[in-house]
Amino acid sequence: MTKRTDAMDVSTAVAAGYGNEEAMARAIQSDLFERIVHRYHRPVTAFIYRMVGDYETALDLTQEVFLKVYLALDRYDERFKFSTWLFKIASNHTIDYLRKQTHRTHSLDATEEDAENHPVELVSPEPSPERQSILHERRTIIEAAIAELPLPYRQVIVLRHVAELSYEEIAHVTGLPLGTVKNRIFRAREAIRKKLLRMGIDGTE
Numbered sequence: 001m002t003k004r005t006d007a008m009d010v011s012t013a014v015a016a017g018y019g020n021e022e023a024m025a026r027a028i029q030s031d032l033f034e035r036i037v038h039r040y041h042r043p044v045t046a047f048i049y050r051m052v053g054d055y056e057t058a059l060d061l062t063q064e065v066f067l068k069v070y071l072a073l074d075r076y077d078e079r080f081k082f083s084t085w086l087f088k089i090a091s092n093h094t095i096d097y098l099r100k101q102t103h104r105t106h107s108l109d110a111t112e113e114d115a116e117n118h119p120v121e122l123v124s125p126e127p128s129p130e131r132q133s134i135l136h137e138r139r140t141i142i143e144a145a146i147a148e149l150p151l152p153y154r155q156v157i158v159l160r161h162v163a164e165l166s167y168e169e170i171a172h173v174t175g176l177p178l179g180t181v182k183n184r185i186f187r188a189r190e191a192i193r194k195k196l197l198r199m200g201i202d203g204t205e
Contacts, residue, residue: 033069036082048090052097065089065093084172087159088173091159091173148191167181
């Protein structure tokens with residue numbers, strides 16, 4: 001599936017049969033969309049990849065997401081952050097895809113506490129060369145742990161640590177109460193932490 005994102009100039013639009021005002025609107029929208037793709041393609045792809053675990057599938061889904069975004073630009077509600085609106089589309093589309101692939105409805109058992117007090121660092125800042133191999137192995141284990149999470153927990157942990165959305169933004173994207181978002185993030189972090197500990201890795205490093 002391909003979608004032309006080059007800015008359509010006014011003369012081209014008029015030649016295609018659009019009036020001047022409509023041509024200008026289409027040119028502006030096309031230029032805006034090109035800038036949106038340039039800014040958000042990488043983070044959206046990263047988010048979807050962490051959700052589905054396959055890079056080629058992530059690229060295909062990303063392309064489909066941006067097509068949906070383009071078609072829905074005129075319905076964007078400026079009361080919300082654009083990135084939140086975009087990731088809501090990306091999240092919903094990815095969830096729909098995953099639900100068609102499998103149905104996993106497991107729960108995670110953990111003590112309910114404020115998720116903010118139990119971080120699991122998914123990204124380490126600028127590791128020294130001698131630690132790169134260890135950190136690469138740790139990231140691989142974390143990614144595997146994320147992939148094993150039940151879908152509702154995987155969704156919120158990836159929105160938090162890959163898309164870097166706030167708890168409030170995640171609540172808006174998922175339609176969940178804020179308390180449920182925090183609880184699921186806490187449980188997801190605990191599941192990841194336990195997997196790291198079983199592998200002999202301290203999840204608080």
